[in-house]
Amino acid sequence: MAPEYLYDAKNQQMISSSINSRNGTISLLYGKDETLSSKRYSEGANYTLVTWKQKPMPGWYGTNMNSAIYSVETMSVQPGTNHQLNLRYQFKTGPSFDVKNTIPSAKERINFILTQPKAVQP
Amino acid sequence: MKNVSSFFYRRIFVLPAIIIVAFALLQLSASSFKNPVVTAEIQVPEEIKQILERSCYDCHSNQSQFEWFDKIVPASYLVAHDVEVGRSRFNFSEWDSNPPAVQEVLLWEMVNAIEQEKMPLERYTWLHPDRKVSKAELITLKRYVNTLSGRHKIDTAKIKRSVIQPVQVTTNHPIALNGISYTPAYKNWKVISVTDKYDGGSMRVVYGNDIMIKAIKEKKLPFPDGAMMAKLVWGKQRVDKEGNTFPGNFQNVQLMIKDSKKYSSTEGWGFARFDGLELKPYGKTAAFEKNCINCHRLLVPQNDFVFNIPTKPIK
Numbered sequence: 001m002a003p004e005y006l007y008d009a010k011n012q013q014m015i016s017s018s019i020n021s022r023n024g025t026i027s028l029l030y031g032k033d034e035t036l037s038s039k040r041y042s043e044g045a046n047y048t049l050v051t052w053k054q055k056p057m058p059g060w061y062g063t064n065m066n067s068a069i070y071s072v073e074t075m076s077v078q079p080g081t082n083h084q085l086n087l088r089y090q091f092k093t094g095p096s097f098d099v100k101n102t103i104p105s106a107k108e109r110i111n112f113i114l115t116q117p118k119a120v121q122p
Numbered sequence: 123m124k125n126v127s128s129f130f131y132r133r134i135f136v137l138p139a140i141i142i143v144a145f146a147l148l149q150l151s152a153s154s155f156k157n158p159v160v161t162a163e164i165q166v167p168e169e170i171k172q173i174l175e176r177s178c179y180d181c182h183s184n185q186s187q188f189e190w191f192d193k194i195v196p197a198s199y200l201v202a203h204d205v206e207v208g209r210s211r212f213n214f215s216e217w218d219s220n221p222p223a224v225q226e227v228l229l230w231e232m233v234n235a236i237e238q239e240k241m242p243l244e245r246y247t248w249l250h251p252d253r254k255v256s257k258a259e260l261i262t263l264k265r266y267v268n269t270l271s272g273r274h275k276i277d278t279a280k281i282k283r284s285v286i287q288p289v290q291v292t293t294n295h296p297i298a299l300n301g302i303s304y305t306p307a308y309k310n311w312k313v314i315s316v317t318d319k320y321d322g323g324s325m326r327v328v329y330g331n332d333i334m335i336k337a338i339k340e341k342k343l344p345f346p347d348g349a350m351m352a353k354l355v356w357g358k359q360r361v362d363k364e365g366n367t368f369p370g371n372f373q374n375v376q377l378m379i380k381d382s383k384k385y386s387s388t389e390g391w392g393f394a395r396f397d398g399l400e401l402k403p404y405g406k407t408a409a410f411e412k413n414c415i416n417c418h419r420l421l422v423p424q425n426d427f428v429f430n431i432p433t434k435p436i437k
Contacts, residue, residue: 001338001341001343001431001432001433002432002433002434003338003339003341003432004432005432006312006313006314006335006338006339006432007313008312009312009313013309013310014309014313014327016368016369017316017325017327017368017369018366018367018368018369019318019325019358019366019367020364020365020366020367021361021365021367022364022365023365026316026317026318027316028313028316028327052316054318055435056435057317057429057430058433058435059234059238059421059422059425059429060234060421060422060429061230061233061234061237061264062230062233062234062267062319062320062321062322063317063318063319063320063321063429064317064318064320065315065316065317065318065430066315066316066317066432067432067434067435116368117281117368119327119354119356119368119369119372120281120282120283120356120369120371120372120399121309121354121372122306122372122375122396122399122401
């Protein structure tokens with residue numbers, strides 16, 4: 001077993017997952033529960049986007065699953081001056097991030113976090 | 123002295139004679155497996171059919187062709203048992219008894235059973251070494267399953283977000299036929315794996331409760347009683363221009379609950395599945411859980427019968 005592949009999102013809940021076949025990665029977007037029902041870009045919102053490298057599932061040819069963590073991106077929306085909101089974004093590399101990989105542009109990633117629809121959970 | 127030796131000689135010939143006669147009589151009692159009629163044979167390309175016929179048909183079809191040595195008691199009893207069980211799991215001669223989606227899953231399961239050298243059964247290939255599936259044939263089979271329709275299924279339907287509440291709003295959760303109740307508690311559990319199940323065109327997120335997470339962290343197998351998992355399954359939307367695939371419609375939620383006493387007949391795991399936003403319990407009879415454990419038992423016994431735990435890649 002490989003417990004090092006687990007990510008503890010603490011008090012945040014899963015918003016949605018995504019697969020990127022081009023990069024061979026798989027991701028989960030987490031957010032704090034208060035922000036899940038309201039607008040993504042609102043005061044006090046907190047998000048974590050965890051990305052893992054994919055690997056074939058041992059035991060079942062026909063499924064790819066997460067292996068080592070590739071990156072952990074965090075984003076928060078805080079009150080700023082003049083009733084403006086302040087957006088903080090950070091990209092942290094994980095054990096499977098290779099030096100040859102490029103860090104994506106923050107603007108693109110923020111957009112990815114803000115626009116990703118919520119997965120339907122009953 | 124003479125008397126003793128004649129008695130001895132009589133013994134030495136009579137005993138084997140009795141054994142031979144008994145053995146011959148036993149053969150008459152042989153439980154010979156019969157070949158029922160072929161109602162709907164599987165339709166696959168010829169090169170695939172040839173592999174299945176040679177290596178699998180003896181136990182998974184109504185066209186079993188065993189050798190003379192398979193028909194000798196007591197071997198014939200073992201053979202008859204394997205044929206009976208093999209046919210009950212799936213039967214290439216009654217292939218339409220399963221809906222198309224299940225047929226596809228079975229074909230993928232076959233590829234996995236061969237890859238892990240679980241099939242054909244070892245006790246069978248030991249006597250019939252020519253029935254083994256070669257590496258090249260396995261590649262052919264893999265190429266074939268990748269052409270099945272589920273492999274490229276895209277969920278293009280508009281995403282349904284909620285069910286219209288029935289007039290009588292109940293707070294009771296749906297209950298599967300084996301007594302396992304749906305629980306929304308998983309939303310506060312931790313995610314243990316995220317998967318792209320490309321064989322059937324779905325993507326999944328698997329949650330584990332505290333007991334499950336603790337066992338994974340301590341690398342403790344078998345999982346302790348009280349361990350629970352919830353797997354959420356969605357269709358896959360079309361890949362966008364950045365290469366991303368997002369979840370489509372919600373398909374089902376599947377639970378696995380560990381209780382070694384209560385679920386002792388299914389290796390200690392209780393299974394349940396709830397379909398669609400209505401969370402309709404899956405299965406026509408409580409025996410549905412046999413289908414779950416049969417596959418888990420065959421392919422992941424080393425992981426306490428769980429597929430979705432974080433594991434190192436196989437080198």
